[in-house]
Amino acid sequence: MLATRFALFMAIMAVVPSLGYASDPDPLQDFCVAVDDSKAAVFVNGKICKNPKNVTADDFFFSGLNRAGNISSPVGSRVTQVFVNQMPGLNTQGISLVRIDYASNGLNPPHVHPRASEILFVQQGTLYVGFITSNPQNPNRRNTLFAKILHPGDVFVFPRGLIHFQYNVGKANAVAFASLNSQNPGVVTLANAVFGSEPPVYPDVLAKAFQVDKKIIDHLQSLPWMQN
Numbered sequence: 677m678l679a680t681r682f683a684l685f686m687a688i689m690a691v692v693p694s695l696g697y698a699s700d701p702d703p704l705q706d707f708c709v710a711v712d713d714s715k716a717a718v719f720v721n722g723k724i725c726k727n728p729k730n731v732t733a734d735d736f737f738f739s740g741l742n743r744a745g746n747i748s749s750p751v752g753s754r755v756t757q758v759f760v761n762q763m764p765g766l767n768t769q770g771i772s773l774v775r776i777d778y779a780s781n782g783l784n785p786p787h788v789h790p791r792a793s794e795i796l797f798v799q800q801g802t803l804y805v806g807f808i809t810s811n812p813q814n815p816n817r818r819n820t821l822f823a824k825i826l827h828p829g830d831v832f833v834f835p836r837g838l839i840h841f842q843y844n845v846g847k848a849n850a851v852a853f854a855s856l857n858s859q860n861p862g863v864v865t866l867a868n869a870v871f872g873s874e875p876p877v878y879p880d881v882l883a884k885a886f887q888v889d890k891k892i893i894d895h896l897q898s899l900p901w902m903q904n
């Protein structure tokens with residue numbers, strides 16, 4: 677009886693701590709450099725590891741973030757990612773980096789990272805940045821926007837999973853760098869996902885959700901939504 681209770685207690689204790697962690701798991705060895713995964717079928721978390729004998733310094737290396745990204749997109753911004761797909765040594769490390777370039781009035785449009793918080797550093801320019809809280813408990817309240825104008829040297833954090841954006845309000849190009857606490861943060865750009873999905877969402881769904889005429893939805897869904 678006592679043994680059974682002890683076993684139950686141990687089983688509960690084994691489960692409880694795992695309930696508190698929703699982040700990338702800590703690495704269990706020095707590194708696990710991601711290997712070309714084209715032949716593998718199932719990935720539970722991250723990628724399979726390269727044979728350590730075949731690992732080189734280049735697996736932990738990325739070059740080119742000194743160069744501006746191509747900002748001639750409809751939104752006037754470009755995100756250059758250094759995620760695990762660009763740097764295999766990031767596998768299991770729970771961290772990544774991006775460079776973001778903005779034309780004048782360029783926008784990194786409202787998006788979320790389902791798996792990461794993001795800390796953004798402004799190197800050049802003037803950015804209006806913000807994030808919006810999840811739905812309030814009180815039905816009489818609205819979601820809250822936390823926003824600020826950032827200048828070179830300023831740092832701002834976007835909490836995990838919340839809608840956020842950066843808008844270049846300056847007359848010159850702007851440059852920012854951001855680090856995210858996932859090797860593969862994921863990006864859901866709201867407009868692209870909602871209006872540009874393949875196949876498209878049934879327009880009545882979006883007309884009702886956004887409380888607008890279906891013609892507006894038809895127009896939005898006809899636009900050439902492309903991933904930045």
Ligand SMILES: *[C@@H]1O[C@H](CO)[C@@H](O)[C@H](O)[C@H]1NC(C)=O
Binds near residue numbers: 726727730
């Ligand atoms: C290691 O590299 C060698 C030489 O490139 C290659 O033949 C071998 O298949 C690699 N082994 C693994 C496990 O990747």
Ligand SMILES: *[C@@H]1O[C@H](CO)[C@@H](O)[C@H](O)[C@H]1NC(C)=O
Binds near residue numbers: 747
């Ligand atoms: C930048 O992107 C535009 C639009 O996608 C493309 O036409 C142009 O060739 C690109 N410029 C460079 C330098 O890659």
